Amino acid sequence: MSPRLLSPRIRSIAGDRIAQALTDGRLVGRRGSGRLRHLLIRHGGDPAVTYDLGGTKVLLPLSHQLPVTRRRYPYYAENLGHVARLVTEMRGTTMIDVGANVGDSAVIVKRHAPQIAILCVDAEATYLPYLLSNTARWPDVEIAAPVLLAEQTGPITGALVEHNGTARFDTSGSGSVAFSSTTLDDLLREQDRFAAPALLKSDTDGFEERVLRGAESTIASALPVLFLEYEPRLLRHADTDGLEMLGWLGSLGYQRLAIYDKFGRLMLRCDLTDVALLRDLHAYASSPGCVVDAFDLVVVAEQSLPILDRLAEVEGPIDLP
Structure with a gap:
């Protein structure tokens, strides 16, 4: 089924799940993951995601660079x-x-x-x-x-x-x-x-x-x-x-x-x-x-x-x- 035929709510749920997977690092290195992130930020409403910051769950927009930076520099x-x-x-x-x-x-x-x-x-x-x-x-x-x-x-x-x-x-x-x-x-x-x-x-x-x-x-x-x-x-x-x-x-x-x-x-x-x-x-x-x-x-x-x-x-x- 084409994504365009899915309801806006289903597309939103799917986008939120992908955004969270990107934040968690589960899609790091996957082909197209960077483009997915860009599309969700520019056209998907920049969804809110949760991030484990040293043992504390914080809420932030997908566009925030903190998870990306700390994945490379954990003590940033x-x-x-x-x-x-x-x-x-x-x-x-x-x-x-x-x-x-x-x-x-x-x-x-x-x-x-x-x-x-x-x-x-x-x-x-x-x-x-x-x-x-x-x-x-x-x-x-x-x-x-x-x-x-x-x-x-x-x-x-x-x-x-x-x-x-x-x-x-x-x-x-x-x-x-x-x-x-x-x-x-x-x-x-x-x-x-x-x-x-x-x-x-x-x-x-x-x-x-x-x-x-x-x-x-x-x-x-x-x-x-x-x-x-x-x-x-x-x-x-x-x-x-x-x-x-x-x-x-x-x-x-x-x-x-x-x-x-x-x-x-x-x-x-x-x-x-x-x-x-x-x-x-x-x-x-x-x-x-x-x-x-x-x-x-x-x-x-x-x-x-x-x-x-x-x-x-x-x-x-x-x-x-």
């Missing part, structure tokens, strides 16, 4: 969990997760540091149902979404661009419309519990500096451990400069940082005053065709230096490309 993003565990042992038990996406980072953190309370912030409305579903099991995880954080409160012109389970705010002018933005400092006036976070994570596809600038009061007073995505290309798209951002953090009292590659492997630790080294790493990640075109940074002030010293306590095997 676990470095955030390791940092959160050390923060709860040595600094405190509150975290702000900017760029919370579907809640996958909160799930990882809660597995490593169950006692930590998390404020999840994300600008993309399409992720909100997944974020709510995946964090509902924890009463100490709060949601502020959809909320666009920037360096000032008020209108901002740009476009939210979603691709493969991540979203970035594009200020280049193409397809731009007016959005309402707020600063993290202003948002936290309504979130007393998180006014002095021990850990602040920002994974906002290039908007990191603008998020941090809007949190200057909070950062300067609390000096939280910072866990930041650092991708030079996307930082440029947001009209910011990563090296200038690091210099500014130094002026607020931050001293050292650890640098992970984008697969979650610790590369090195250095001082923020090691400008030549940081410039070389920035240039390397900016190189056309570079595989490691982004880093995760853990940036600390004096009171959190012992956390940085313990980051070499690697948990789990190293996954090579």
Whole structure:
């Protein structure tokens, strides 16, 4: 029987089952599996699937790249969990997760540091149902979404661009419309519990500096451990400069940082005053065709230096490309 003769409901059920099989890896390597995935995303409504994230079932759209990435790198993003565990042992038990996406980072953190309370912030409305579903099991995880954080409160012109389970705010002018933005400092006036976070994570596809600038009061007073995505290309798209951002953090009292590659492997630790080294790493990640075109940074002030010293306590095997 031709698929066109099947009822829409039967086609939908079949599509959902295929989508789940693709997510589970049961069709990996099968001829046409990539095309099937593409068709279901583009023409099948991008169905919701469940994914086992380190023992916790999470809901996410088929288009999300997390299952694909972790199939190749099983410990991808676990470095955030390791940092959160050390923060709860040595600094405190509150975290702000900017760029919370579907809640996958909160799930990882809660597995490593169950006692930590998390404020999840994300600008993309399409992720909100997944974020709510995946964090509902924890009463100490709060949601502020959809909320666009920037360096000032008020209108901002740009476009939210979603691709493969991540979203970035594009200020280049193409397809731009007016959005309402707020600063993290202003948002936290309504979130007393998180006014002095021990850990602040920002994974906002290039908007990191603008998020941090809007949190200057909070950062300067609390000096939280910072866990930041650092991708030079996307930082440029947001009209910011990563090296200038690091210099500014130094002026607020931050001293050292650890640098992970984008697969979650610790590369090195250095001082923020090691400008030549940081410039070389920035240039390397900016190189056309570079595989490691982004880093995760853990940036600390004096009171959190012992956390940085313990980051070499690697948990789990190293996954090579």
